[in-house]
Amino acid sequence: MKTTALFICLILTGNLLAQNKLILKTDSTGIKINKEIYGHFSEHLGTCIYEGIYVGENSDIPNINGYRTDVVEALKALKIPVLRWPGGCFADTYHWKDGIGPKEDRPSIVNVFWGGVTEDNSFGTHEFLDFCELIGTEPYLSINVGSGTVEEAIDWVEYVTSSNESPMTELRKKNGREDPWDVKFWGIGNENWGCGGDLRAEYYADMFRNFSSYIRGNGFQKVICGPSADDLAWTENILEVIKDKLNLAQGLSMHYYTLPTSNWEGSKGSSIDFDEDMWFATIRNTMYVEDYIKSHLAIMDKYDPAGDIKLIVDEWGTWYDKLEGTKEGFLQQQNTLRDALVAGINLNIFNNHADRISMANIAQIVNVLQSVIMTRGAQMVKTPTYYVFQMYNVHQDAELIPIELKSENYDYNGEHIPAITASASHKNGMTNITITNSNPNQALPVDLLLGKPYKNVRGKIINAKAITDYNDFGKDEKVVMTDYSIGKVKNGELHVTMPAHSVVLIQLED
Numbered sequence: 001m002k003t004t005a006l007f008i009c010l011i012l013t014g015n016l017l018a019q020n021k022l023i024l025k026t027d028s029t030g031i032k033i034n035k036e037i038y039g040h041f042s043e044h045l046g047t048c049i050y051e052g053i054y055v056g057e058n059s060d061i062p063n064i065n066g067y068r069t070d071v072v073e074a075l076k077a078l079k080i081p082v083l084r085w086p087g088g089c090f091a092d093t094y095h096w097k098d099g100i101g102p103k104e105d106r107p108s109i110v111n112v113f114w115g116g117v118t119e120d121n122s123f124g125t126h127e128f129l130d131f132c133e134l135i136g137t138e139p140y141l142s143i144n145v146g147s148g149t150v151e152e153a154i155d156w157v158e159y160v161t162s163s164n165e166s167p168m169t170e171l172r173k174k175n176g177r178e179d180p181w182d183v184k185f186w187g188i189g190n191e192n193w194g195c196g197g198d199l200r201a202e203y204y205a206d207m208f209r210n211f212s213s214y215i216r217g218n219g220f221q222k223v224i225c226g227p228s229a230d231d232l233a234w235t236e237n238i239l240e241v242i243k244d245k246l247n248l249a250q251g252l253s254m255h256y257y258t259l260p261t262s263n264w265e266g267s268k269g270s271s272i273d274f275d276e277d278m279w280f281a282t283i284r285n286t287m288y289v290e291d292y293i294k295s296h297l298a299i300m301d302k303y304d305p306a307g308d309i310k311l312i313v314d315e316w317g318t319w320y321d322k323l324e325g326t327k328e329g330f331l332q333q334q335n336t337l338r339d340a341l342v343a344g345i346n347l348n349i350f351n352n353h354a355d356r357i358s359m360a361n362i363a364q365i366v367n368v369l370q371s372v373i374m375t376r377g378a379q380m381v382k383t384p385t386y387y388v389f390q391m392y393n394v395h396q397d398a399e400l401i402p403i404e405l406k407s408e409n410y411d412y413n414g415e416h417i418p419a420i421t422a423s424a425s426h427k428n429g430m431t432n433i434t435i436t437n438s439n440p441n442q443a444l445p446v447d448l449l450l451g452k453p454y455k456n457v458r459g460k461i462i463n464a465k466a467i468t469d470y471n472d473f474g475k476d477e478k479v480v481m482t483d484y485s486i487g488k489v490k491n492g493e494l495h496v497t498m499p500a501h502s503v504v505l506i507q508l509e510d
């Protein structure tokens with residue numbers, strides 16, 4: 001009798017009954033969530049650049065100097081902080097001088113990694129850097145190490161960033177650009193353990209030393225080609241070779257893709273036609289990234305205890321089988337509510353490691369892998385992943401609020417993963433908390449212990465009826481971001497219901 005009375009009393013007072021508890025540690029840490037964690041990646045791959053971003057001035061599709069107007073507007077609204085280019089695997093085949101000067105004089109090449117299509121180089125250095133200025137983003141250029149030379153790299157840096165009088169700056173001016181561009185981020189090679197030359201770690205590390213010592217400029221951030229997923233040996237061997245020259249590097253990259261089947265050789269799983277089996281596997285495999293981050297950071301700490309070299313996750317996202325009817329090597333897939341959860345989980349993890357992760361770049365921005373935008377002819381859709389980036393923008397350059405999270409499990413077929421992930425930050429008088437619930441069958445209550453009272457609370461949610469829902473061309477959007485009504489803060493506590501398969505933002509005004 002007594003127990004029942006207490007139970008009813010707890011329900012009525014909305015007291016802490018949920019198994020899911022989120023405690024904000026509001027003492028200031030001074031850790032900034034670098035806005036670059038919300039970065040993107042654009043490669044000469046499939047229809048990312050041509051068709052997706054660039055259609056040329058003579059296209060019937062409305063454009064600004066050849067850039068699709070709809071895509072420009074959508075990307076501007078997303079406040080993209082940084083964009084990586086020209087690859088990817090393509091970068092280590094790219095000779096930048098092919099992509100400057102009058103378009104009719106530019107040589108064509110074959111894009112050997114992606115579909116064997118002809119690349120006419122009509123989108124080159126000027127087109128990319130001008131695009132960055134147009135959408136208000138910082139460029140991150142990938143230098144060709146695998147098949148390029150140090151001389152070529154030095155010339156590129158001079159051409160792009162120098163205000164000296166020199167043959168390269170004269171050439172730039174002749175090609176229509178008087179002032180240098182502001183490029184801070186330089187990747188020295190890409191996946192050089194694989195498509196970027198199949199190099200051994202020790203050999204690449206020496207090449208990194210060589211290239212990096214010639215790539216000089218104020219405030220440059222030079223990024224070592226790092227490992228894929230759990231390749232700890234690559235990280236260890238590289239750092240061993242450069243340990244006496246750590247100041248040559250400001251970042252070490254890491255790539256991690258989520259494949260539902262964990263199988264690079266066979267089927268990776270469908271992007272559109274999946275059941276709970278594949279849903280669970282996708283969420284589980286996404287969460288592995290946190291272990292990989294911690295393992296690589298542990299090695300980095302050994303060589304660089306001051307933590308001056310940051311981890312840069314410059315390729316991440318889902319990778320499924322290509323959509324039926326699309327070209328081999330174009331990596332075109334659909335983007336469902338599942339991808340929204342994957343994005344929300346990844347970004348929460350990156351935020352929580354913002355003391356060491358300084359940048360992340362989802363692969364890729366338009367029409368390739370987990371893109372935020374898809375185009376077909378003159379049509380364009382914003383994917384569920386787009387809305388997650390829009391929702392999470394509040395964390396850009398905000399102060400990280402560390403959290404303590406207790407989550408119940410999402411159990412499936414004898415496996416268990418935490419159902420809830422979250423991260424929190426504070427900026428401009430607002431505390432922002434982003435939460436994901438990957439349980440596709442159950443709404444989950446979460447108790448938030450905020451540590452102080454808040455008067456104004458508001459929320460947003462990304463959700464849809466089915467886990468396979470996506471936004472299709474010419475149809476009403478099925479996965480969108482809408483307002484979400486949140487209760488009131490009582491005694492510094494807030495009780496929130498996280499609907500099944502949802503991503504939620506809670507905003508608390510100081």
Ligand code: AHR
Pocket residue numbers: 043087088089090190191315363364369
């Ligand atoms: O993003 C597609 C490809 O994935 C990139 O070109 C390469 O770096 C990675 O293997």
